[in-house]
Amino acid sequence: MTSTASPTREKHAGRGPGRRGRGARRGLAWRLWHRCLRSGTFRTLGPFVPVVALWWLLAALEVFPESFFVGPPAVVDRLGELVEKGILPGYLSDSLTRLSYGVGFGLLIGLPLGFAVAMSRWVRRALWPILLFFQAVADIAWLPIVIVWFGFSLTTVTFVLVYTIVFPLMLSVVAGVEQVPGELVRAARSLGAGRLRVFLEVIVPGALPSVAGGIRTGLGYGWRALVAAEIIVGTSGVGFMMFDARRVGDVSQVFLGMVVLGTLWYALDALILAPFERATVERWGMVRAMEADG
Incomplete structure (x- = not known):
């Protein structure tokens, strides 16, 4: 054993x-x-x-011909050339300027109209069908007539951006106001708060998470609309740079434009939009939790 x-x-x-x-x-x-x-x-x-x-x-491995597909080294080399010549910074500045105009006017128009539709029964009955109709019309569909109206100008690009941002923002505002608990509104009124105070201290904070999501979504749509508008009507900007590179067969510059667009949007979303949305959702979540505990 x-x-x-x-x-x-x-x-x-x-x-x-x-x-x-x-x-x-x-x-x-x-x-x-x-x-x-x-x-x-x-x-x-x-x-x-x-x-x-x-x-x-x-x-x-040259799976695709070099005239159709280039690798990261070629794109990095092209980046250095365009930065050294000042072309890329200039185009990028033009795109960001147009985006800031579109976002600014979009917020100034979309937020008040959204709250007006959400708060007033009569305004909602009058504007809701129109809102749904134009929400279904693509922004690029406006370019032919807008070019006739304003030509190849900053106004044309701004119009397309504002149109793209306003309607998703208005819908998110309406959805956010509808999600505010009625108990909070009634509690505020029972404590003597007037309509303006209820709106500023209950309705707006309650709708803010949905508004933040609408701003994030609207800016995403607006960023894509900006590139499309620059390709069609622009004389500068990152979209125009990509389209002009396509015309001369410079594939590396087209790839560079896509990398720049993706990087810029990722940075904007990660550094500004996502933290803003997360902060507002967490704040409202705390209020809802306190309400449930009470």
Whole structure:
């Protein structure tokens, strides 16, 4: 019995350290992975690593002709050239200027109209069919007639941007006002608050999370509409740069334009829009939680 059991024990004893070593390595790998996941830089740039790697590999293997598909090195070289010549900064400045005009006028028009439709039964009955009708008409469909009205000007691009932003924003305002608990409105009125105070201290904060989501969505639509308008009617801007590069067959500049557009929107959304929306949702969530506890 002793001679039979001894090899078995020796066999398991020999496996033990190896298994413990593999387990330790797996544990270390998991700890490193979780540490990377807690890193903001890794969460931001990590998802793009396989995309860029695949892009680079396809270009290196010449799966597509170089005249149709270029890799990251060619795009980086083109970026350096356009920045050194001042072309890209100028085009980028023009696009951001147009976007700021469109967003500013869109907010000035969309927010008051949205609250007017949401708060007034008569305004809603009068404007709701019109709102739904124009929401269904694409912004690009306006370009032919707007070009006739205003020509190839900043006004044309601004009109398209405002049109694109206003209607999603108005719908989000209406949805946000409808989500405000009626108990809070009645409680404020029972405490002697007037209509203006109820609107400013109950309705607006309650609708703000939905408004923040509408602003985020509207700006996303507006960013795409800006690029389309610059391609069709622009004489400068990132969209025009891409279209002009297509005309001369400069594929690297087209790829560069797409990278610039995606990077700018990602930065705008991550640094401004998403934190604003998250902060308003968390604040209203706290109010709702307090209401439920009460």
